Amino acid sequence: MKKQYSSCLLLTGVLLIVSYACTYNKGEVVNPGCTTVISNVSFSAEIQPILTINCATAGCHSGNTPKGNLNLEVSKAYAALSKPGKGYIDTNNPRYSVFYSSLVSSTAPMPPAGQNPLSACDLKRIEIWMKEGALDN
Numbered sequence: 001m002k003k004q005y006s007s008c009l010l011l012t013g014v015l016l017i018v019s020y021a022c023t024y025n026k027g028e029v030v031n032p033g034c035t036t037v038i039s040n041v042s043f044s045a046e047i048q049p050i051l052t053i054n055c056a057t058a059g060c061h062s063g064n065t066p067k068g069n070l071n072l073e074v075s076k077a078y079a080a081l082s083k084p085g086k087g088y089i090d091t092n093n094p095r096y097s098v099f100y101s102s103l104v105s106s107t108a109p110m111p112p113a114g115q116n117p118l119s120a121c122d123l124k125r126i127e128i129w130m131k132e133g134a135l136d137n
Contacts, residue, residue, distance in 0.1 A: 033120035041129035042137050043078055050122050051077050054111050078136045094130035 011083075041047065051072040061072040070088075071080050081099060086120045090097035103118055103126065104108045111117065120125075120129040129135075 034124040036121050036124070038121070038125050038128045039132075041125055041132055042088065043135060044137065046125055047129050048074060049117065050076055050116050050126070053127060054115075054118060054122075060111075082134065082136070089130055089134045091134050094127045099129070100126060 017046050028052070038110070051061075052074060056074070056077070056102070057071040060067050063071075066072070086098065088097060088099040090100075095123050103123060129134060
C-alpha cells in the first residue's frame with residue numbers, strides 16, 4: 001500500500017512539473033526552448049519577416065480591415081505596433097506587452113489555434129528587439 005501511494009505521488013509530481021514547464025505564466029515563457037544567442041535585432045530584417053509570414057496574411061492582420069485594427073503589413077507594421085497608448089510594445093517589460101502576451105496567450109494565442117505558433121527563437125527575437133528599444137531599423 002505504501003509503495004502504491006509513493007508511486008502515485010511520484011507520478012502526480014512528474015505530471016505537475018511537465019504541465020507547468022509547457023505553460024505560460026503572466027506573459028512569461030516558462031520553458032523558452034531557444035538556446036540561440038540573439039542580439040542586435042533588426043525590425044526590418046528579423047521582426048517584419050516573422051510578422052509577414054505569420055500575421056500579415058489574408059483575413060488576418062492585413063488589408064483594408066485587418067483583425068483587431070492592427071495592420072502588420074510591411075509598410076504599416078512598425079507604425080501600428082508603436083502607436084502611443086496602445087501598449088503593443090513595452091521596452092521595459094517586453095513579456096508583459098500586448099504584442100508579446102498575445103503571441104504566448106494560452107486562451108487566445110496569435111497566430112490563432114490551428115496555425116503554427118511562433119518558434120521559441122522567434123519569440124525570443126521579439127522579446128530581445130523590445131529590450132533593445134524596439135527600434136525601426
